[in-house]
Amino acid sequence: MAEHKHGQMDISDHEKTFAGFVTWTTRAGIVIVAIAIFLAIFGT
Template structure:
């Protein structure tokens, strides 16, 4: 039979690393998009 699940016993280190990487990529993508928008606003013709 299956082992009984104990609340809070799961190892979530892989999920935490994945989420941290996702947030880092998201942050830098937003910064890049904002930089492009500022560039376009300044140098539009």
């Protein structure tokens, strides 16, 4: 088994995935808030 050396793993794919997740979550949150505001104004 290879010896683990802290800080030497390539995490560029992990960082891209996390950045995409944060972007998607932020946009989804904005859309949900916009829908809630729209329904509060125009809902019956």
